Amino acid sequence: MSIHGLRKLWPALSAHVVLSRAQKVALGLSASIVVAALVWAPIAALQVIIGCIILVYGGAIAFRIALVWAAGRQEHRVWVSDEEARAVPDDELPVYTVLVPAYREPEVIHLLMEHLAGLEYPVAKLDVKLLLEAADETTIAAARAQLPPDSHVQVVIVPESQPQTKPKACNYGLQLARGGLVTIFDAEDRPEPLQLRRAAVALARLGPAYTCLQAELGYFNPNQNRITRWFTLEYACWFRSLLPGLVALRMPIPLGGTSNHFRAEALRTLGAWDPFNVTEDADLGMRLARLGHQVGVLHTVTLEEANSDFINWVKQRSRWYKGYLMTWLVHMRSPRETWRQLGWRGLLCLNVFVGGTPLTAMLNPVFWAMTILWMVARPAIIQQLFVAPVYYLGLLCMVLGNITVIYLNVLVARQMNRPNLLWSALISPAYWVMMSIAAAKAGLQLLLRPSYWEKTTHGLHLSRTPADGE
Numbered sequence: 001m002s003i004h005g006l007r008k009l010w011p012a013l014s015a016h017v018v019l020s021r022a023q024k025v026a027l028g029l030s031a032s033i034v035v036a037a038l039v040w041a042p043i044a045a046l047q048v049i050i051g052c053i054i055l056v057y058g059g060a061i062a063f064r065i066a067l068v069w070a071a072g073r074q075e076h077r078v079w080v081s082d083e084e085a086r087a088v089p090d091d092e093l094p095v096y097t098v099l100v101p102a103y104r105e106p107e108v109i110h111l112l113m114e115h116l117a118g119l120e121y122p123v124a125k126l127d128v129k130l131l132l133e134a135a136d137e138t139t140i141a142a143a144r145a146q147l148p149p150d151s152h153v154q155v156v157i158v159p160e161s162q163p164q165t166k167p168k169a170c171n172y173g174l175q176l177a178r179g180g181l182v183t184i185f186d187a188e189d190r191p192e193p194l195q196l197r198r199a200a201v202a203l204a205r206l207g208p209a210y211t212c213l214q215a216e217l218g219y220f221n222p223n224q225n226r227i228t229r230w231f232t233l234e235y236a237c238w239f240r241s242l243l244p245g246l247v248a249l250r251m252p253i254p255l256g257g258t259s260n261h262f263r264a265e266a267l268r269t270l271g272a273w274d275p276f277n278v279t280e281d282a283d284l285g286m287r288l289a290r291l292g293h294q295v296g297v298l299h300t301v302t303l304e305e306a307n308s309d310f311i312n313w314v315k316q317r318s319r320w321y322k323g324y325l326m327t328w329l330v331h332m333r334s335p336r337e338t339w340r341q342l343g344w345r346g347l348l349c350l351n352v353f354v355g356g357t358p359l360t361a362m363l364n365p366v367f368w369a370m371t372i373l374w375m376v377a378r379p380a381i382i383q384q385l386f387v388a389p390v391y392y393l394g395l396l397c398m399v400l401g402n403i404t405v406i407y408l409n410v411l412v413a414r415q416m417n418r419p420n421l422l423w424s425a426l427i428s429p430a431y432w433v434m435m436s437i438a439a440a441k442a443g444l445q446l447l448l449r450p451s452y453w454e455k456t457t458h459g460l461h462l463s464r465t466p467a468d469g470e
Helices: 005-009 021-040 042-071 082-087 106-117 137-146 166-175 195-206 226-248 264-269 280-290 310-331 335-377 380-385 388-415 419-426 428-448
Strands: 096-102 126-133 153-158 181-184 210-219 260-263 294-304
Touching (some): 042 226, 042 335, 042 380, 042 388, 082 195, 096 195, 106 137, 126 137, 126 166, 137 153, 181 195, 181 264, 195 210, 210 280, 226 310, 226 419, 260 264, 280 310, 280 335, 310 335, 310 428, 335 380, 388 419, 419 428
Parallel strands (some): 096 126
Antiparallel strands (some): 181 260, 210 260
16 A cells, blocks of 8 residues: 555556656647747747747746735734643643654664654654665664664664655555654654644644645754755745745645644545655645645744755755656646646646746756857847747846845845845845756656655764854
């Protein structure tokens, strides 16, 4: 069930095959039409293609502005005060399963134990499962060395099988879960101590219509280098503005990879996570919406480790982008059915937010190159390709897009009271170059190794000295 559960339950929603037969036919037909148009009337065809792409850019910018505006009212987060969270007697709290998938991470196991011990939840009601791959002997040994015989943390060995992915491990752990509620933490996570209590109280208050609550994710090492500063700003925009904005506009939420709190039984009926999708969280968020489940954003924070190494960052981001593309393709197999289940708002979110994010990152270098070429040599072909309306719209997108990104990053730096992030916010368009590199890699891997899970190395912050600060 950990591998083929979703495939058997909802075969049309599984990424075990990335492109359906109908999608392959449609893609081949579209490519043939484009090639024929480029041969028959190349300039006119390129004008139309560029015009369509710039319209997509404009729509994506407007969409994000709308999300930030909608989130600004702060009324679409779920709030549970400290007093309310602690008011529930221990014996009335539900059993809570915490799944912690880890792979080749022996160096952070001791920190994981400390952070789990900091959870303000009765130990008798905690069902913590540390999910380790059978071949990962080093991490297994480190975990067993850290755990006392009477520990409430159970080491679960995930049998070796393909695909070897985080969602497969989580599915395996879910089969053994005792809790009525379940959440996921990564091995390096530092969840806020009251998070489980807040989630339990919130889900009880909201009722069975709500299947999942997504906590806010942030980083504990924002000052490590420029990459971690940009990453911190990006995450703050994502979880403080964009996701609450999606909730406010009644759109599906692409979940984060950790600190999402589920009703266990509802999760099982959904088919749990797709082991073939490398961004299983975003896919599950779309599936929740399609099958009529509501998702909220919970006001509580889990701190993670921001990726500080360029190569490591590209590995992680390319995996995310690849998974977003997979999710988009899976849920666009039957556009009419998706429209029926999600409505126009959900379909807009799927195309602009999920599919559009990696696709625009792929296309950015093409337009950057044309802009530089025009500024340096002013070739006539560029002027031919950009007819006046398209040129002015493209110019507006370039100016407004950069201003919007910079403004949002400055805004979240102010909201977080982190003036040291201001310079990083002002030069944040340079971060897009990294995103484009990752998007290009994601596209290539989608073709060659769609379900390959490229491992992200954690614990890079451990080599820093205290003077580096957090």
